[in-house]
Amino acid sequence: MAFESLSERKFRFALNLLGIMIGCAAVTGLISLTQGMNNEITSQMGILGTSTITVIPGTRLSSMLASSQEGGFMGSSGGSSFNPATTSELDWRDIDILEKMHGIDLVVPGVSGGQGTYIRKGVTFSVSVDGITDRYFEINEADEILEGRELLRSDKAVVIIGYSLAYPFDGEEQYLDVGDRIKLTTKVNKKEKTLSLRVVGILEESGSSIGPGGGDESFMIPLRTYEQFFETGGEYTSIQVKAVDPDFIDQLSDEIEDALEGVSVITSELAMSMVDSILGTVEAVLSGIAGISLLVAGVGIINTMTVSVMERTREIGVLKAIGARSSDVLFMFLSEAVMTGIAGGAMGAVFGFMLSTFVGNYVGVTAEVSLSLGTITLLFAVITCVISGLYPAWRASNLNPVEALRSE
Amino acid sequence: MSSIIETVDLVKEYSQGEKSLRVLKGINMKVEEGDFMAIMGPSGSGKSTLLNMIGALDKPTSGTVLIRGVDISTLSDNQLADLRSKEIGFIFQFFNLISRMKALGNVELPMVIAGVPRRERRERASKLLEMVGLGERMHHRPMELSGGEQQRVAIARALVNDPAVLLCDEVTGNLDSKTGQDIMQLMRNLNNEQGKTFVLITHDPVVAQSTDRLVTLHDGEIIGEKRVW
Ligand SMILES: Nc1ncnc2c1ncn2[C@@H]1O[C@H](COP(=O)(O)OP(=O)(O)OP(=O)(O)O)[C@@H](O)[C@H]1O
Numbered sequence: 178m179a180f181e182s183l184s185e186r187k188f189r190f191a192l193n194l195l196g197i198m199i200g201c202a203a204v205t206g207l208i209s210l211t212q213g214m215n216n217e218i219t220s221q222m223g224i225l226g227t228s229t230i231t232v233i234p235g236t237r238l239s240s241m242l243a244s245s246q247e248g249g250f251m252g253s254s255g256g257s258s259f260n261p262a263t264t265s266e267l268d269w270r271d272i273d274i275l276e277k278m279h280g281i282d283l284v285v286p287g288v289s290g291g292q293g294t295y296i297r298k299g300v301t302f303s304v305s306v307d308g309i310t311d312r313y314f315e316i317n318e319a320d321e322i323l324e325g326r327e328l329l330r331s332d333k334a335v336v337i338i339g340y341s342l343a344y345p346f347d348g349e350e351q352y353l354d355v356g357d358r359i360k361l362t363t364k365v366n367k368k369e370k371t372l373s374l375r376v377v378g379i380l381e382e383s384g385s386s387i388g389p390g391g392g393d394e395s396f397m398i399p400l401r402t403y404e405q406f407f408e409t410g411g412e413y414t415s416i417q418v419k420a421v422d423p424d425f426i427d428q429l430s431d432e433i434e435d436a437l438e439g440v441s442v443i444t445s446e447l448a449m450s451m452v453d454s455i456l457g458t459v460e461a462v463l464s465g466i467a468g469i470s471l472l473v474a475g476v477g478i479i480n481t482m483t484v485s486v487m488e489r490t491r492e493i494g495v496l497k498a499i500g501a502r503s504s505d506v507l508f509m510f511l512s513e514a515v516m517t518g519i520a521g522g523a524m525g526a527v528f529g530f531m532l533s534t535f536v537g538n539y540v541g542v543t544a545e546v547s548l549s550l551g552t553i554t555l556l557f558a559v560i561t562c563v564i565s566g567l568y569p570a571w572r573a574s575n576l577n578p579v580e581a582l583r584s585e
Numbered sequence: 586m587s588s589i590i591e592t593v594d595l596v597k598e599y600s601q602g603e604k605s606l607r608v609l610k611g612i613n614m615k616v617e618e619g620d621f622m623a624i625m626g627p628s629g630s631g632k633s634t635l636l637n638m639i640g641a642l643d644k645p646t647s648g649t650v651l652i653r654g655v656d657i658s659t660l661s662d663n664q665l666a667d668l669r670s671k672e673i674g675f676i677f678q679f680f681n682l683i684s685r686m687k688a689l690g691n692v693e694l695p696m697v698i699a700g701v702p703r704r705e706r707r708e709r710a711s712k713l714l715e716m717v718g719l720g721e722r723m724h725h726r727p728m729e730l731s732g733g734e735q736q737r738v739a740i741a742r743a744l745v746n747d748p749a750v751l752l753c754d755e756v757t758g759n760l761d762s763k764t765g766q767d768i769m770q771l772m773r774n775l776n777n778e779q780g781k782t783f784v785l786i787t788h789d790p791v792v793a794q795s796t797d798r799l800v801t802l803h804d805g806e807i808i809g810e811k812r813v814w
């Protein structure tokens with residue numbers, strides 16, 4: 178019988194450990210994953226460059242940003258209530274205005290959103306298509322040519338392809354090379370169209386499948402060619418502007434917003450703060466979930482320790498009879514809780530890192546495995562266990578020894 | 586000889602709701618250094634209560650308990666714990682060993698509480714276990730030991746901090762008569778050879794007869810006291 182209760186206790190200890198471990202694994206895993214995501218996005222945002230301003234049509238984004246930064250747009254002037262938030266588009270007139278402004282080095286329009294398919298070596302590939310100018314690479318310094326060349330002013334039916342299109346299946350075999358010709362097929366206004374293109378360049382791998390005209394699975398063709406093929410009517414989806422002096426970028430973006438009505442202006446700083454706030458929310462929600470699982474584990478510990486104190490009442494009586502102080506008994510039970518916390522926290526942190534690395538691999542995010550996060554998790558686990566164990570331990574230490582010895 | 590323990594008009598009451606139950610009704614008793622004495626009395630007469638009281642495990646309702654001349658009601662809880670740790674050894678009817686610890690661990694426990702260094706603990710515990718005849722059984726858990734062996738472990742545990750007094754609550758009550766006699770012999774030897782003071786609660790007249798002095802308790806009062814020899 179004594180043996181039974183012993184193994185039962187071990188079982189309960191194991192359950193506690195599991196509870197704390199799951200809680201900690203959730204905390205560590207989720208946080209390291211969001212941190213990894215944050216790192217990833219931050220580094221991608223860095224590509225925009227500190228002196229680059231991106232202008233996009235519509236005021237929705239800028240008013241959103243303004244309200245998120247200034248705490249509500251009710252405070253802004255009443256005149257803005259009639260802002261045509263959706264209508265205006267970007268075209269050559271905007272380029273004209275921008276090129277005449279002071280403090281601007283370079284103006285590069287771009288179009289994106291095109292889709293198409295082509296067949297190569299019997300495989301059908303679908304790609305997103307962007308229209309760029311020959312100045313594109315001057316402003317998007319992170320996009321580098323691996324093989325071939327950049328666009329020339331005179332280029333017409335040519336294409337620069339993303340890395341994954343040249344080496345689609347883990348780089349085993351090259352499917353497209355500089356000089357190859359392909360037929361891009363798409364539907365524009367419900368009619369089938371085909372465009373013959375010659376590959377002039379292959380981009381270096383960027384690691385992302387999306388991005389402003391630089392994804393690994395996209396085509397970059399000359400702007401004019403894009404406009405004709407996709408029948409855009411001369412509208413741009415974005416205009417990138419390079420400021421002469423990055424220090425005046427905020428002032429310049431204000432001026433641009435005033436000069437071109439109905440547009441939004443994105444600087445890398447603004448974009449970053451937006452991403453930060455979104456990721457912050459995600460992280461808070463995930464941490465909340467993880468926190469709840471730790472809380473549940475804590476309640477489990479309270480329960481187990483209370484049972485354990487009840488079971489060991491007689492033992493506590495014996496301890497006091499042989500000279501244990503109340504503080505000794507308190508310490509004994511608390512140290513059990515601390516052990517649970519250390520073991521569960523450490524195992525949970527390791528397990529959480531393993532999980533986030535695994536999941537991160539799967540979704541293409543490098544989870545951030547940091548000693549500081551592991552330490553915080555461990556600390557958190559120990560604190561949870563101590564808080565949960567405090568009341569049962571206190572009760573144990575305050576038992577009357579005579580009563581405790583009389584108990585069965 | 587000076588009194589190692591003395592009670593003066595010791596009263597203990599338990600309150601049960603409205604009315605209170607007077608379990609000890611003014612006990613005046615002395616335990617002298619080197620005594621080997623027994624307390625007898627019918628069940629419920631207050632023997633265990635008295636023993637807990639003189640072992641500083643419980644506090645009197647009124648009256649005083651003096652241990653080595655010190656009124657224990659003047660001591661703090663921690664001081665009482667330290668007193669139990671150093672001066673008193675309890676031995677119980679049902680052994681009260683910690684089941685998940687080996688014999689050695691059980692005997693070491695009071696020294697852990699008293700803060701004795703590990704190496705000395707090990708040494709003293711094994712020596713005592715050898716002395717009570719369990720040299721071969723140190724690494725067994727209580728459930729792997731017979732009743733008599735468990736009681737020997739309990740005796741070793743009570744002795745390990747070298748207390749002056751051993752308080753024994755029906756230590757042979759749960760053993761057969763042969764084993765009980767062996768345990769009595771062991772305690773008698775400790776009394777003779779090391780001068781340990783023993784206070785034994787017993788129901789067994791044979792056990793009572795083998796002590797030096799007998800106090801009879803009835804309904805919370807001492808009704809008789811005699812020298813057995
Ligand atoms: N905590 C308590 N609350 C109420 N009554 C108690 C308490 N402890 C002991 N008693 C009562 O005090 C009386 C004396 O108890 P005690 O245990 O001292 O008797 P005892 O002489 O040791 O009996 P036994 O020989 O059966 O062990 C009993 O009537 C018991 O019910």
Ligand SMILES: [Mg+2]
Pocket residue numbers: 632633634754
């Ligand atoms: Mg009793």
